[in-house]
Amino acid sequence: MLKLFKKIIFVFLVLPFWQINIANAELRIDGFVQGLFGANVNDNNPTYSDFTASETRLQVRMENFGDRSEFFSRLDFVYDGVDREEYAWELREAYLKLKIGEKIDLKAGRQILTWGTGDLIFINDVFSKDYRSFFIGRDDQYLKAPQNALRLEYYNNLGSFTFVISPTFESNRLPRGDRLSYYQPGVGIVGIELGEMYYFHPPLPEKKIENTEIAFRFQKQTGNFKSALYFYRGFYKNPLGYDPVRLVPIFPKINIYGASARGSIWGGVLWMETGYLDSREDKDGSNPLMPNSSVKGLFGFEKQIATDFTANFQWQFDYMLDYDIFEEQQESGIYYRDEIRHLFTSRLTKLIKSETVKLSGFIFYSPSEEDLYFRFSTDYKYTDEISLSFGGNIFAGKQINSEFGQFQLNDNLYLKMTYGF
Amino acid sequence: MKRVIFVTQLLIISMLAVSVLAQDATELMKKSHLAYYYAANDGLAEVNMTLIDKNGKERIRTFTMLRLDITDGGEQNYYTYFKKPSDVSRLTFMVHKSPDSNDKRWIYVPAVDLVKPISADDKNSSFVGSDFSYEDVSGRHWSEDNHTLKVDGTLDEKPVYIIESIPKEAYKGFSRKVTYLDKKTLLPLKEEYFDAKDNNIRNFTALKIEEINGNPTITIRSMENLKKHSKTIVEFTSIKYDIGITKDIFTERYLKNPPRNYIK
Numbered sequence: 246m247l248k249l250f251k252k253i254i255f256v257f258l259v260l261p262f263w264q265i266n267i268a269n270a271e272l273r274i275d276g277f278v279q280g281l282f283g284a285n286v287n288d289n290n291p292t293y294s295d296f297t298a299s300e301t302r303l304q305v306r307m308e309n310f311g312d313r314s315e316f317f318s319r320l321d322f323v324y325d326g327v328d329r330e331e332y333a334w335e336l337r338e339a340y341l342k343l344k345i346g347e348k349i350d351l352k353a354g355r356q357i358l359t360w361g362t363g364d365l366i367f368i369n370d371v372f373s374k375d376y377r378s379f380f381i382g383r384d385d386q387y388l389k390a391p392q393n394a395l396r397l398e399y400y401n402n403l404g405s406f407t408f409v410i411s412p413t414f415e416s417n418r419l420p421r422g423d424r425l426s427y428y429q430p431g432v433g434i435v436g437i438e439l440g441e442m443y444y445f446h447p448p449l450p451e452k453k454i455e456n457t458e459i460a461f462r463f464q465k466q467t468g469n470f471k472s473a474l475y476f477y478r479g480f481y482k483n484p485l486g487y488d489p490v491r492l493v494p495i496f497p498k499i500n501i502y503g504a505s506a507r508g509s510i511w512g513g514v515l516w517m518e519t520g521y522l523d524s525r526e527d528k529d530g531s532n533p534l535m536p537n538s539s540v541k542g543l544f545g546f547e548k549q550i551a552t553d554f555t556a557n558f559q560w561q562f563d564y565m566l567d568y569d570i571f572e573e574q575q576e577s578g579i580y581y582r583d584e585i586r587h588l589f590t591s592r593l594t595k596l597i598k599s600e601t602v603k604l605s606g607f608i609f610y611s612p613s614e615e616d617l618y619f620r621f622s623t624d625y626k627y628t629d630e631i632s633l634s635f636g637g638n639i640f641a642g643k644q645i646n647s648e649f650g651q652f653q654l655n656d657n658l659y660l661k662m663t664y665g666f
Numbered sequence: 667m668k669r670v671i672f673v674t675q676l677l678i679i680s681m682l683a684v685s686v687l688a689q690d691a692t693e694l695m696k697k698s699h700l701a702y703y704y705a706a707n708d709g710l711a712e713v714n715m716t717l718i719d720k721n722g723k724e725r726i727r728t729f730t731m732l733r734l735d736i737t738d739g740g741e742q743n744y745y746t747y748f749k750k751p752s753d754v755s756r757l758t759f760m761v762h763k764s765p766d767s768n769d770k771r772w773i774y775v776p777a778v779d780l781v782k783p784i785s786a787d788d789k790n791s792s793f794v795g796s797d798f799s800y801e802d803v804s805g806r807h808w809s810e811d812n813h814t815l816k817v818d819g820t821l822d823e824k825p826v827y828i829i830e831s832i833p834k835e836a837y838k839g840f841s842r843k844v845t846y847l848d849k850k851t852l853l854p855l856k857e858e859y860f861d862a863k864d865n866n867i868r869n870f871t872a873l874k875i876e877e878i879n880g881n882p883t884i885t886i887r888s889m890e891n892l893k894k895h896s897k898t899i900v901e902f903t904s905i906k907y908d909i910g911i912t913k914d915i916f917t918e919r920y921l922k923n924p925p926r927n928y929i930k
Contacts, residue, residue, distance in 0.1 A: 275752050275755055276752070277752060277753070306755075308756075310926050311926065312926050312927045313926070315923075315926060319777075342923060344923070350919070350923055356779070357777065357778055357779045358779055359778055359779040359780045359781075385778065386777035386778050388778070389778045389779070398919070400919055405918075405919065464918075469770075471783075471918075507783065508783070509768065509770055509783060509785070509786070512768065512785065513785040514783045514784070514785050547785055548785050549785050549786075549788050549791070552788060552790070552791055553791060553792070555785065596795075599717070599719065599792065599795045599796075599894070599896065600792060600794070600795030601725075601795065626725075626753075628723075628725070629725050629726055629750070629751035629752075630751065630752070632753070663753075665751060665752030665753050666752055
């Protein structure tokens with residue numbers, strides 16, 4: 246561990262200077278200091294603490310570049326006052342970007358990756374998400390968790406070809422019971438009130454070369470629309486499988502084949518995306534411990550409906566294959582999903598006071614699961630440097646084991662202050 | 667009978683005179699538009715925007731701006747790389763402007779590696795919270811208004827054409843605009859915007875004009891919002907023209923990877 250730490254520090258400290266030599270440019274540093282305080286509004290949430298957040302964060306960004314290369318790093322130092330009362334740091338990004346010839350861009354190192362068209366819902370965006378941050382009011386940037394990867398983009402007359410290789414698997418960061426409760430099969434909604442018994446920490450796939458995550462995208466502009474094809478070979482980012490030997494949830498193998506299109510039309514932006522999720526460890530749906538394959542699709546439209554007021558709407562469906570087999574495998578008396586799971590979302594954003602105040606709301610609602618998740622915030626930019634935010638996360642559901650219903654005891658409100666430098 | 671012919675002649679002559687004046691005014695506004703928004707084939711500038719609210723509180727936006735004209739007076743591409751404030755640093759923004767249809771706009775948020783097209787229905791909305799609208803930044807096409815040359819005059823001792831413009835179709839940005847065009851450079855020295863009740867709502871002022879590579883350029887300009895009592899002052903520095911910016915810069919590739927030979 247110490248060795249790794251030293252190595253990373255070395256890269257963080259030395260790379261910029263190495264860059265200076267080849268780039269002959271100045272080193273730029275900026276970032277922010279942020280306080281985030283949040284609390285649960287339900288008394289009966291079985292989590293370790295009533296606080297969802299009590300943290301002070303310093304983010305330092307360093308940048309250095311020449312005409313053809315660029316180094317960038319983003320390092321977070323956090324004092325976490327909720328459950329650990331200790332300092333933590335995370336290297337969120339540290340990468341080198343190079344332009345090779347005229348047609349290739351290379352980005353190597355720890356980085357945030359995004360593609361696909363959905364607004365906060367994802368089909369082909371297989372890069373890891375951090376729901377532990379997303380559900381407690383951290384900035385939007387923290388929904389995306391970083392991964393160690395090599396991204397190569399090749400451009401020619403046909404379009405752009407992007408290859409992303411991540412040597413070690415990065416999972417989604419899900420609620421694990423300490424400050425956000427979740428559903429544990431056979432038990433119910435759990436936290437870690439009983440020591441660390443329900444601390445959710447599923448084992449990751451083995452660090453082997455054949456477990457390397459591979460993602461590919463081909464993208465092309467056709468008229469007003471940008472269309473894309475995707476492929477991913479790796480693992481489900483959520484531990485949807487179960488290992489009967491070790492008795493732990495696991496991340497099953499998956500391939501995803503997908504496509505999307507997005508463009509300007511009808512005075513707004515329209516997008517659509519689809520994907521076939523091929524569950525490689527349960528091809529015919531017969532294994533009750535592994536997820537079935539499925540087909541997902543989404544449609545979305547966004548429009549500015551009044552001055553500084555934007556609204557969007559999305560519909561996503563998730564169609565499970567071999568549902569009849571799945572249905573036979575379910576225990577009676579326990580809720581299980583429909584064959585087609587519909588999800589509707591809507592985002593409203595209003596800017597007032599010369600864009601210094603932003604009011605926003607985002608709702609996820611599934612009529613199939615009968616659950617919802619609503620997030621809202623008011624952000625006020627007091628000066629260029631100082632901003633204040635107040636917001637909340639509300640969950641509701643008829644069932645305790647549906648996608649959002651399992652988080653129904655986690656309703657929380659938060660306050661955030663940021664000083665940017 | 668003679669009287670009728672005389673009146674008809676008078677009418678025809680006066681109509682012709684009006685149309686000649688209108689043509690002159692339209693021609694002047696076209697030339698002004700080209701001088702102001704389409705100087706040279708491409709351009710690069712460091713921009714410093716100061717937003718001053720009614721209490722005198724200041725906010726600063728700094729960015730680098732690239733422009734490429736596809737056709738003079740027609741399609742144009744813009745690229746903006748934000749430097750300050752801290753919360754938007756490294757954010758990039760791109761516009762494909764086309765006078766015949768809605769502009770296309772994209773934003774790239776580096777913290778989440780997100781490229782997003784943004785709906786660009788409202789050219790009137792504010793540019794980054796300033797008193798300038800998107801249209802003020804990229805220009806309102808001269809053919810959208812009827813122009814009349816009111817009178818020649820002087821403004822701060824400079825000889826000017828004073829032109830009144832009225833939108834051909836009802837427009838929420840203004841109902842009437844008076845432009846004071848510098849006779850020498852044809853750049854607008856001042857623009858006064860009026861609403862439907864003929865209240866003066868906004869005033870544009872060219873505070874400093876410099877000649878850069880043979881192109882007269884407004885290097886400091888301001889926009890005052892008389893309703894909100896706010897004001898924005900924009901200063902252009904390190905201006906360069908005809909540096910050979912190519913069309914491929916205005917694509918997703920460079921939106922995600924700022925062209926560092928231009929953007930420092």
